[in-house]
Amino acid sequence: MGRSPITFEGKGIDLAFAMVFLAMGIGPIISVLLIGQLGLEQIEALASVPLAFMACYSFIVRSEAKVPAYTDEILVPLLSYLSPLILLNLTMFTSARYSFPWLALLSVPGLILALLSFFWLRRSFAVLPSVRAIVSQGPYRWVRHPLYLGEAIFILGMMMLAFNLLSLLVYGIFITLMLARIRMEERKLFTQEEYRLYASSVKFRMVPYLY
Numbered sequence: 001m002g003r004s005p006i007t008f009e010g011k012g013i014d015l016a017f018a019m020v021f022l023a024m025g026i027g028p029i030i031s032v033l034l035i036g037q038l039g040l041e042q043i044e045a046l047a048s049v050p051l052a053f054m055a056c057y058s059f060i061v062r063s064e065a066k067v068p069a070y071t072d073e074i075l076v077p078l079l080s081y082l083s084p085l086i087l088l089n090l091t092m093f094t095s096a097r098y099s100f101p102w103l104a105l106l107s108v109p110g111l112i113l114a115l116l117s118f119f120w121l122r123r124s125f126a127v128l129p130s131v132r133a134i135v136s137q138g139p140y141r142w143v144r145h146p147l148y149l150g151e152a153i154f155i156l157g158m159m160m161l162a163f164n165l166l167s168l169l170v171y172g173i174f175i176t177l178m179l180a181r182i183r184m185e186e187r188k189l190f191t192q193e194e195y196r197l198y199a200s201s202v203k204f205r206m207v208p209y210l211y
Helices: 011-035 040-047 049-061 075-092 101-124 146-159 165-189 193-201
Strands: none
Touching: 011 040, 011 049, 040 049, 040 075, 040 146, 049 101, 075 146, 075 165, 101 146, 146 165, 165 193
């Protein structure tokens, strides 16, 4: 039996996802205004607001996929997306034994890199493995997946505000899922001659000279 392509694509679906991310961006702002105080949970939530808004914008403007995602490619990207949400909310359910607020400054370059990557992706943005126009400008001149690198640094920085040993385990799972997601995406992208040429000039996936 052949693989089944994802059928829920189109501008109507993109707009629906855009509204979800818009709500995720507005939600923390409203929450802080209603609560009237700024705790660690509120800081973590507010820090993700620019990323939520950029994801909203990217869903609105992105182009139709040249090669669609398949139903067997949903699980890993979904878990990869959910694991940071779980990680940053762990201390709501378990005690936070460690806090290194100054290390939270790591999140700043991570956030900047992620936002720049979103900006350059725009019409090529995707959550599930698919093929749209190949982006080779901006931070994509240095590594092939700068958005994932930015997200990994941003999440690590935010985690420094309040975490426990379970947080380290979840972060390890998050990175493992991210690497698996990259491999899934590149299996599809390498079917395109343009991407093979791009990868031949940009050797590293996430970290220059390492990976």
